[in-house]
Amino acid sequence: xxxxxxxxxxxxxxxxxxxxxxxxxxxxxxxxxxxxxxxxxxxxxxxxxxxxxxxxxxxxxxxxxxxxxxxxxxxxxxxxxxxxxxxxxxxxxxxxxxxxxxxxxxx
Numbered sequence: 001x002x003x004x005x006x007x008x009x010x011x012x013x014x015x016x017x018x019x020x021x022x023x024x025x026x027x028x029x030x031x032x033x034x035x036x037x038x039x040x041x042x043x044x045x046x047x048x049x050x051x052x053x054x055x056x057x058x059x060x061x062x063x064x065x066x067x068x069x070x071x072x073x074x075x076x077x078x079x080x081x082x083x084x085x086x087x088x089x090x091x092x093x094x095x096x097x098x099x100x101x102x103x104x105x106x107x
Contacts, residue, residue, distance in 0.1 A: 017071050024071075024079060033083040037062045041088035050090035052097075057090035067101055 009016075028034060041048050041060045048060045065085050068078045089097065 021071050024076065028079050031080060033081065033086065034062050036083035037086045037088050040083070048088070050093050051087045052089055052093040055090060059091065060088040061091065061094040063087050063089050063094055063097060 038048075038060055041051060041057075043049050043056070048057050049055060050057045050060070063086060064078070064081065065087060066078070066081075068075060
């Protein structure tokens with residue numbers, strides 16, 4: 001099977017947009033607001049809990065209450081929000097929310 005040939009773009013193309021998204025997400029992962037959300041999800045025994053279902057979770061996924069959307073002029077502003085505009089979710093709740101958002105955008 002032949003590989004699809006991607007046409008080169010003079011300027012900002014899909015490849016560059018993907019690279020920008022990855023780089024910005026990496027910087028966001030070190031942000032103080034994200035760390036505050038993770039800290040907010042810590043229980044007394046040192047375990048983490050989901051802010052939605054209130055169950056213990058081995059890993060917390062920090063999720064924006066309002067979707068960040070596509071990389072455009074306002075993307076950085078939507079990505080770097082205060083901790084009260086984010087929530088800590090377990091994997092199950094995060095997957096449900098992501099699925100719901102994708103279905104909502106489809107219609």
